[in-house]
Amino acid sequence: MIRVRLIHNRVALLLAAVTVVAALALPFLGFAPNRLLSGKAIALSAAAGGGWSAAALLPVALLLAVPFLRAGRMVNALYTGAGALAAAGLVWLAGQHAALLAATASPAARTSFAAGFWVMEAAALLAVLDGVRRLGLGPAGRVAVGALAAALIGGQFAAGHLDQLSIMKEYANQRDVFAGAVLRHAALVAAALLPTLLIGVPLGIAAQRSPAVGRLVFPVLNVVQTIPSIALFGLLLAPLSALAAAFPGLGIGGVGPVPAVIALTLYSLLPIARNTAAGLAGVPEPVREAARGIGMTPRQVFWRVEAPLALPVFLSGLRITLVQAVGLAAVAALIGAGGLGAIMFQGLFANALDLVLLGAVPVILLAVAADAALKLASALALSRLGRMAA
């Protein structure tokens, strides 16, 4: 009996099913007379109903077909491309419909993304990731696909196509502080990164060289890692206030950026120190012995042999650290450190969900960008090491 294989890509099938359910059962957009009232739901069929704007959904339709196509390089390229175009098309459709509604509504009226949009957008982006993986693209190819998707969506922001969406109206209100908040957020992370590297890397090296140091350091860092971030800010409040009272000239206090940077540093030490130690522990012992045996000084053994071989594992620790710090820095707004968290909390306290989004989406984008940049860096470091270190 000939068994006909109907499904060629199970991941794509799942994404297609999720997309269909979201398109039919969940609201695509919400429309409210002002930002405080809850809005009425707008289905995808209504948003796409206006003549040729339904064409934006063509790539979504292509995605639905992918699971049934025989897998191959062409199909995977189609899959990836359709995913990127679908992600951009959904955003375009939302912007288009928001503009249509704004033409007849009061200026206070708000059009927001609703559950259906988020689910379909996520499915489209996951299709891009899955497609890139199936294509087996190298680091450069992955970055190119990521940049293409970012350009397709970013271009619409830049062109003002999305200005009538609620999140962009919030952006218009916050325009003066938004860029400063993004910079502050990045600065908090960067300021924590420096002491993290200065302390975490030597700790990791010491822990790998001497098991006794490791037994002391890692449990302490593990405990720090388990303290909830808000609790840690609270714990730092008392000693730092005392310090500020004792030395007013230092310019530090129990609240503000200093405790935020200290807390971020404490959280970041574990992944950095642990991956530094793990990377060094992964250097094969014969390689170390050969390096010493041919006459390298301890410093040369470290810089010429151990450090390059430990680099990929170290970079993955740095990636975890950065992504974690970008997220944690948002909470630091609670102790007055500023950053994108300040916008998020302002939205939370005002019950303005789109203002929360205006803070949260850039945090996610920053984290994704840091993740992608470091993945690229470790892929490059790995490819230089060849299969040996894989």
Add this chain to the structure above:
Amino acid sequence: MIAFEGVTKRFGAWTAVDDLSLSVAAGEFRVLIGPSGSGKSTVLRMMNRLIAPDAGTIRVEGEDIARLKPETLRRRMGYVIQSIGLFPHWTVERNIAAVPDLLGWPRARVRDRVTELLTLLNLDAERYRGAFPHELSGGQQQRVGVARALAAEPHILLMDEPFSALDPITRGALQAEMAAIHKATGTTIVFVTHDMDEALTLASRIAILDRGRLVQTGTPLDILTRPADDRVRDLVGREDWGLKRLAVETVAERTRPGETAPGDPLAAGASLRQALAAMVACGTDRLPVADGQGRPMGVLHLADLLRGADRA
């Protein structure tokens, strides 16, 4: 070249090397052999100060090595280990160039030296210089390991069971190459092994160690014909002792010059063991012998082959 005087090394309660005195002459191919735990690797690793002795002095080319910087000492000695230890992130060329780079040789000289060494070790220089270690077979990796050790023209080459992890055919080929390299360069080689056949094939002198002490030193023939005690007899093997004995002498030494005999001639440089195998295969008790150019040298008789093959 290398002299140990009353050297002792303990690891905790275990005495790895016990009041050892040993000297290696310049140009020797010295094999250290013994059962595991005999201290042979410890002795080797004390020569380049990877291990420091607890007592005694070690001199290399007349200098007490405790007074030298370890790195300076090691750069003067080649070092080859069983697990090879090539730097996985460097190409073959950069691996071989490691010591010349440390010594600051000019680039062009390093490049020429790499080509020369790859050729010496039967690796196609243009094909392999840009390759990474993981792209090579085990035997090729160890060839690169030997090339790395020889790169800075060391006076002394230390080899710690360098071929033990290789398959028998590759091991045989590398043993032949080491013998040729020793002959061509005159480098003093100290070679640790637990394989008596390897020791008998390669060594100009053998030192047998047991529990950190020297049991016997001598040429392969000395070891075979005048074993110091039962431990040595166990190491050389009792059943195939005769064959080992034949393996360390060449056909040329027992040839009767001027005679002629029918049959395929034996090479003058072949071992008596190979000659015996040839006689058994041909069902004859005499075979002609030819020199390196194929000129007849005389005849080897089975009776001569057996003469003197008795145990002293």
